[in-house]
Amino acid sequence: MARQARWLVKSSALGLVSLALQGAGSVTVGLLRYQAPGTITVSAPAYQARSAGRTVQLAGATEVVARGRVVELRSHGKVVLSGPRLQLVGPAPFLLTPPGRRYAGTLAITAKGALLPNLSLPLEAYVAATTGDEMPADWPAAALTAQALASRSYAEALPGRHAADGYDFCDLTHCQLFRGLAAQDARVTAAAAVTRGKVLGWHGTAIAALWHSTCGGRLAANDEVFGGERLPYLPGHPDRDAAGRPWCADSPHAHPWRVAYGGEAVTKALRTAKVLGAAEVLRGIQVTDTGDVALAVRVSGARTHALTGYALWMALGPSFGWGEIKSPRFTVAREGARYTFQGEGLGHLVGMCQWGARGRALAGQGWEAIARAYFPGATIIAGTRTPRRPADRPRPGP
Numbered sequence: 001m002a003r004q005a006r007w008l009v010k011s012s013a014l015g016l017v018s019l020a021l022q023g024a025g026s027v028t029v030g031l032l033r034y035q036a037p038g039t040i041t042v043s044a045p046a047y048q049a050r051s052a053g054r055t056v057q058l059a060g061a062t063e064v065v066a067r068g069r070v071v072e073l074r075s076h077g078k079v080v081l082s083g084p085r086l087q088l089v090g091p092a093p094f095l096l097t098p099p100g101r102r103y104a105g106t107l108a109i110t111a112k113g114a115l116l117p118n119l120s121l122p123l124e125a126y127v128a129a130t131t132g133d134e135m136p137a138d139w140p141a142a143a144l145t146a147q148a149l150a151s152r153s154y155a156e157a158l159p160g161r162h163a164a165d166g167y168d169f170c171d172l173t174h175c176q177l178f179r180g181l182a183a184q185d186a187r188v189t190a191a192a193a194v195t196r197g198k199v200l201g202w203h204g205t206a207i208a209a210l211w212h213s214t215c216g217g218r219l220a221a222n223d224e225v226f227g228g229e230r231l232p233y234l235p236g237h238p239d240r241d242a243a244g245r246p247w248c249a250d251s252p253h254a255h256p257w258r259v260a261y262g263g264e265a266v267t268k269a270l271r272t273a274k275v276l277g278a279a280e281v282l283r284g285i286q287v288t289d290t291g292d293v294a295l296a297v298r299v300s301g302a303r304t305h306a307l308t309g310y311a312l313w314m315a316l317g318p319s320f321g322w323g324e325i326k327s328p329r330f331t332v333a334r335e336g337a338r339y340t341f342q343g344e345g346l347g348h349l350v351g352m353c354q355w356g357a358r359g360r361a362l363a364g365q366g367w368e369a370i371a372r373a374y375f376p377g378a379t380i381i382a383g384t385r386t387p388r389r390p391a392d393r394p395r396p397g398p
C-alpha cells in the first residue's frame, strides 16, 4: 500500500488555524513540488492558455518551461505565451508529463527556477480523488465511505496548510495523497457521493480526522503521539471485536514487527536527523516512558538527548524507510553493537485504523458506525465548503 508516509506531518496539522485560500467549494493543490520539474508537457483536446493579459486557444500537447521566474508556453518549439503566471483552462482533464497523470481543474503555473503548478478543483472532486489514493477501490463500500468522510473532514478542518506557498494542500501524504484522476473508480466516486458535503464535527467545527494503516488492536491518543492537548475525539482505545480479535487482524501489518540495525547505521541515521551531533557516537537508546506508544526516549551520546517516541520514529524513518520501524509503538533493546526495535502497527496509530474500518465493514458495520467508533463523540455535520445542490435546500413542508 502506498501510504507509508502520510502520518509524517498529520501531526503538525493539529491545531493549525483554518485559512481558506479559495472560495467555498474549491481547493488548490500544489503539484509536483518535490519533483521540481523545469519542463512539463501539457496535453488536452482543447484548452485556453492565459498569460500577461493574452489568451490563446490550443489543442494537443504544448510545453511549459521555467525560465527563472518566467513561465513560457511553447507549441511546436515556438514560444506562444510568456509571463510570470500561466493559466490553463479547459473543459477536459489535462495530461501532465511529468508525472504522466491526468488532472481535472484549472492549472495556474508560476516558476522559481522550477515550475510550480497549482491545480484548483472542486472540494468534492478532491475528496473523491484522495479517497481512491488513500484506500484501495476494492475495499468494502462502508470503509471507503468512512475514508471519504475523514478525507473531507481533514480538508475542511485544515485548508491553507501551505498558504504561505500559495496553495491549500500538497499532493503528498504530508497532506493527503493526490494523484489527480489516477485512482478514479466508480466505487470510490460513489463512496464519496454518499457523504457529499458531510464532515465529522466537534461543537459544529470540522475536525482533523486522522487515519493510519493498522493499529494492531489498540489506538493511541493524539497527545501520546503528537504532544499537545488531548482531543476528546482522538482517545486511546481498543480496536477489537466482541471476541477480542483486532478489527485490523487481516492487515499484512497486524503482527508485531521486529527489526535490528548495527550501531553504526543507527548512529548515522541519528546524525542525519540531527538528533546526534555530527561527530557524536551513539552509546545507547532507552525507552523511558511507555503508554500506548513509546512516550519518552533517551538517546545517549556525548550527552543525553531526550525526545518522544514519535520524534525518534520520525528521525529514523527517512534513513530506514517507513516500513521498517512501522509505528511509534516500539521498544528498543541493545545486544552488543546491535539495536533491536520491536513494535506493533503501521502508521501513527491515531484516529481511524484503515484496516480496522475494512474489518468492521466486512462484519456489516455501516460507515456512520465506523466513523463513530474511530472518532468517538464527533458528530456528522454539514461542511461549509461544498456548495449545496438545489435538492439539499430545505423545502417547504407538505
Ligand SMILES: [Zn+2]
Pocket: 161, 162, 169, 170, 171, 172, 174, 175, 176
Ligand atoms: Zn502538505
Ligand SMILES: [Zn+2]
Pocket: 214, 215, 216, 217, 218, 239, 246, 247, 248, 353, 355, 356
Ligand atoms: Zn486497528
